[in-house]
Amino acid sequence: MELCPKSRYYYKVLETIISIFFILGSLVSTLAGASTEYQAINCRKHSAVLTDFGGVGDGKTSNTKAFKAAIAELSQYASDGGAQLIVPPGRWLTGSFNLSSHFTLFLHKDAVLLASQDEAEWPAFPPLPSYGVGRDEHAGRFSSLIFGTHLTDVVVTGNNGTIDGQGAVWWDKFHQKKLKLTRPYLIEFLYSDQVQISNLTLINSPSWNVHPTYCSNVLIQWLTILAPVDSPNTDGINPDSSSNVRIEDSFVVSGDDYIAVKSGWDEYGIKFGRPTQHLVIRRFTCISPDSATIALGSEMSGGIQDVRAEDITALGTQSGVRIKTAVGRGAYVKDIFVRRMTLKTMKYAFWMTGSYGSHPDTGYDPKALPEIKRISYKDIVAENVTYSARLEGIENDPFTGICISNVNISLTQKPKELQWNCTDIQGVSSKVTPQPCAALPEKSIECPFPEDRLPIEDVKLQTCSASG
Numbered sequence: 001m002e003l004c005p006k007s008r009y010y011y012k013v014l015e016t017i018i019s020i021f022f023i024l025g026s027l028v029s030t031l032a033g034a035s036t037e038y039q040a041i042n043c044r045k046h047s048a049v050l051t052d053f054g055g056v057g058d059g060k061t062s063n064t065k066a067f068k069a070a071i072a073e074l075s076q077y078a079s080d081g082g083a084q085l086i087v088p089p090g091r092w093l094t095g096s097f098n099l100s101s102h103f104t105l106f107l108h109k110d111a112v113l114l115a116s117q118d119e120a121e122w123p124a125f126p127p128l129p130s131y132g133v134g135r136d137e138h139a140g141r142f143s144s145l146i147f148g149t150h151l152t153d154v155v156v157t158g159n160n161g162t163i164d165g166q167g168a169v170w171w172d173k174f175h176q177k178k179l180k181l182t183r184p185y186l187i188e189f190l191y192s193d194q195v196q197i198s199n200l201t202l203i204n205s206p207s208w209n210v211h212p213t214y215c216s217n218v219l220i221q222w223l224t225i226l227a228p229v230d231s232p233n234t235d236g237i238n239p240d241s242s243s244n245v246r247i248e249d250s251f252v253v254s255g256d257d258y259i260a261v262k263s264g265w266d267e268y269g270i271k272f273g274r275p276t277q278h279l280v281i282r283r284f285t286c287i288s289p290d291s292a293t294i295a296l297g298s299e300m301s302g303g304i305q306d307v308r309a310e311d312i313t314a315l316g317t318q319s320g321v322r323i324k325t326a327v328g329r330g331a332y333v334k335d336i337f338v339r340r341m342t343l344k345t346m347k348y349a350f351w352m353t354g355s356y357g358s359h360p361d362t363g364y365d366p367k368a369l370p371e372i373k374r375i376s377y378k379d380i381v382a383e384n385v386t387y388s389a390r391l392e393g394i395e396n397d398p399f400t401g402i403c404i405s406n407v408n409i410s411l412t413q414k415p416k417e418l419q420w421n422c423t424d425i426q427g428v429s430s431k432v433t434p435q436p437c438a439a440l441p442e443k444s445i446e447c448p449f450p451e452d453r454l455p456i457e458d459v460k461l462q463t464c465s466a467s468g
Contacts, residue, residue: 043104043155043464045081048074049088057090059114064121067097075100082153084464087111087161095121096143096184101152106464107161107200115145115165115186115206122184128213130241130264130272130302133360134182135233136174136207141182144211151192155462160224162201163187167231170206174232183207183233190214196462198222207233209254213240214274219459223250229289231255236286238262241274241302244456250284257295258286258317261304263331266364269301270330276302278454281309288317293343296333298324298356300370303331308450309338319348320380323372324356327394330368334401336375337449343382349409350377354394354424372399375427378447382409387416388434393424402427403447404440409433 048070051057055066067085074083082102089110095118099105107113116122122142127134134141145165148154163186170183183206189195191214201224202209209225212218220237227234236252239245240262252258263269263276286293293314296304314320320343323333343349352372372393382388388409393399402425411419411434422437429440430447 043106043462044084044102046074046077046083047086048083049086050092051088055092057088057092057111059091059093061093062095062116062121063092064095064097064116067094071097071100071103074103078102087113094145096123096145096147099146099148099151099154099156101154103153104155104157104462104464105146107158107163109159109161111158111161113145113163115163115184117166117169124181130269130274131299131360132265132268136179136182139181142184144185144188146187147189148192149190151189151195153194154189154192155196155464156187156200157196157198157462157464158200159465160199160201162203164203165205167204167206167227167234171231185209185211187211188213193217195219198461200224201226203227204231205234208235208238210237211240212242212245215242216244217456217459218242218245219456219461220245220247221249221461225250225252225254227254229253229255229287235260239276239279241272242276244278244454245276246280246456246459248282248284252284252286252288254288255290256288257291258284258288258293260295261307262297262299263302263304265299265360266301266328266330266368268360269299270368272302274302275305275331277305278456279307280454280457281307281312283311285313285315286317287315290318292319292322292351293317294321296321296323296336298326298329298358300325300333301329301331304333306335307337308454310449311340313342314344314346316345317343319346319351320382321350321377323352323375323399325354325370325372326356327366328359328364328368329370330365332371332373334371334373338377339379339449341380343380343385345384346382346386348387348390349380349382349385349407350389350391350404352391352393352399352425354392354397354399369394369397374401375399376403376447376449377407378403378405378449380407382407384412385409385415386412387421388419389421389436391420391422391425391437395424398424398426400426402440403429403445404432404436405430405445405447407432
């Protein structure tokens with residue numbers, strides 16, 4: 001699929017930035033002492049290499065059976081110190097495979113996982129219970145490339161090895177409406193605890209990149225995620241009905257939201273009733289011209305609470321933090337805290353939408369109104385902005401407790417005349433330029449940000465290496 005001019009432009013802009021990430025990744029690998037003998041260091045008691053199970057890294061031979069055989073063999077050590085599977089240098093074509101508990105999948109810096117384009121290599125699953133239907137096609141969904149369910153202590157990491165979703169064929173099927181099921185994701189865990197994903201480069205996912213769902217104690221760090229900016233639904237990281245999650249030190253260019261916080265869709269999410277809560281997001285950079293830096297929703301029918309985001313940079317991105325919801329969603333988005341954002345070349349600095357109209361089916365309850373309250377933004381600098389804010393609540397269900405302080409927004413050469421478009425919202429502001437709408441009157445305040453630490457902030461990243 002040929003990139004549009006916008007995609008080519010942003011990819012050229014990114015070359016220097018991306019090269020810095022790869023240089024840093026190589027430096028980390030060198031300092032870790034990576035070599036080609038592939039023994040586990042500071043990771044698991046037992047270790048094996050994919051080639052021990054017949055793996056062939058020629059970019060053409062399917063390694064799905066090799067991965068499944070290796071994981072089946074190594075899973076017997078779960079109660080004896082766990083096991084690590086090393087993917088050595090090479091191009092390893094594979095379909096979907098499932099990990100096990102007390103397990104580490106480690107990608108050498110010169111290893112590339114190539115996602116198979118053969119649909120027969122992707123098992124079909126029913127829709128997630130909190131969604132009721134598939135996101136692309138209602139019938140169900142394909143399994144994710146790296147998948148696991150009901151696991152404890154699972155790690156996907158490397159010396160900045162690469163996972164290539166080869167997504168172009170899937171994007172074409174999506175645009176041509178030729179999909180039979182919802183597209184696969186690159187990494188997804190369900191009903192799992194103590195999940196870590198780090199030190200990897202993910203490119204060209206068929207759809208979402210990382211999707212921890214119904215999980216707890218999740219740490220995601222040092223990821224580089226890249227996809228053309230016009231690729232459909234290539235969200236970076238989507239924590240979904242999960243608690244105690246930390247996302248840090250990553251860089252994303254994608255065709256959709258960098259982080260989309262979710263918790264189920266309409267009546268299905270309300271019935272499942274599992275929120276995303278206690279989420280820490282810090283130190284990341286993103287570029288997504290048509291989407292949000294951080295989206296809360298729109299599928300938020302299990303609730304979203306206690307999100308803490310700080311030290312974030314967005315370049316050429318549609319909006320900063322965007323709250324997306326609608327009549328029929330129910331539940332809540334509350335206790336959202338954001339500080340120290342740097343936004344450059346944005347359409348919106350602030351955006352809240354109460355009329356995000358997609359629904360899984362006609363069975364949603366029009367009386368299920370979402371509760372949006374206690375939303376705090378402070379210490380934000382935005383440059384070259386078209387609209388300062390578009391804040392749209394729901395009639396007879398206003399978004400309340402909005403606080404915006406110490407914000408300086410400089411405008412593009414051709415800004416919109418109405419800079420603050422506010423309907424059905426209530427809150428306050430302090431030291432904000434341009435002057436906010438009347439629904440956010442000036443008060444002498446500083447918007448809050450929690451001072452306590454969440455348990456996930458004290459979890460240490462498990463670092464492994466392949467070395468002699």
